[in-house]
């Protein structure tokens with residue numbers, strides 16, 4: 068292959084919400100418990116903003132763009148317990164912006180105004196409004212209507228797509244790939260495979276672009292939380308292609324690099340599975356690490372399932388990217404108790 072320009076992500080305006088790299092650690096007890104490959108974790112549950120998680124990295128680029136455009140209000144969309152909505156609101160608070168949220172009731176009848184978790188946090192951080200819409204609503208149109216309302220009041224809104232998953236947001240995870248590979252070099256560890264939750268696809272797509280740009284040579288295995296495999300792989304590939312072009316490396320990600328396993332979705336998005344409950348309880352007891360019921364719990368269930376299937380060999384080193392989400396645990400107390 069000919070000469071390739073590296074990514075230079077410092078060309079893109081960025082706010083900083085985490086003043087240090089997140090820890091990269093070996094999970095000694097989980098590794099021993101499973102008796103298979105060495106398992107490491109990238110602690111993106113320890114990112115900045117209010118109980119940070121993967122959305123914090125995306126928001127560093129998205130909010131910088133909102134500020135450059137003179138926005139006074141961030142507008143976004145997510146499920147009622149969305150980490151993305153919570154962190155967008157936290158970023159707005161920190162930047163002195165207002166925030167309006169569209170909440171999509173993805174599981175009909177599931178919205179409980181008295182539920183713990185985000186309802187409390189939205190109030191504490193001073194959300195300007197929340198609008199509840201049914202599954203299948205045109206979310207872009209719902210956000211556009213809010214931008215129109217704001218414009219009529221002489222204000223300027225900035226719409227962030229669900230999960231912050233557009234090429235600009237995905238840069239956050241191209242940056243995470245760089246950060247992780249630098250740490251891996253410092254710590255003298257090389258990864259044979261990397262496992263991550265795959266939802267609105269920005270995290271998965273951004274990591275793919277970053278790993279490909281670095282020629283890391285470690286396959287990335289996405290674990291779906293919502294969609295069938297083929298559909299999700301199509302979404303991830305499309306966003307990875309756009310993101311690669313955006314950083315000046317068109318074509319760097321090929322379709323064969325995209326894997327999004329769907330065996331751990333269970334009955335549907337955000338609905339508990341026995342494998343998720345096992346994974347959440349296991350990581351809490353063995354490592355003092357809190358996963359979440361919707362994303363990282365199912366992704367870890369996938370990693371554990373793959374180890375048990377013999378997909379990884381003893382002597383291999385597997386990295387789990389912990390995308391955060393623990394505040395949602397409190398809305399799932401009954402499902403998680405033994």
Ligand SMILES: *Cc1c(COP(=O)(O)O)cnc(C)c1O
Nearest residue numbers: 150266267268270362390391392
């Ligand atoms: C949003 C989210 C994910 C999935 O990331 P995407 O970029 O939407 O695919 C994983 N884990 C947590 C905790 C999340 O909030």
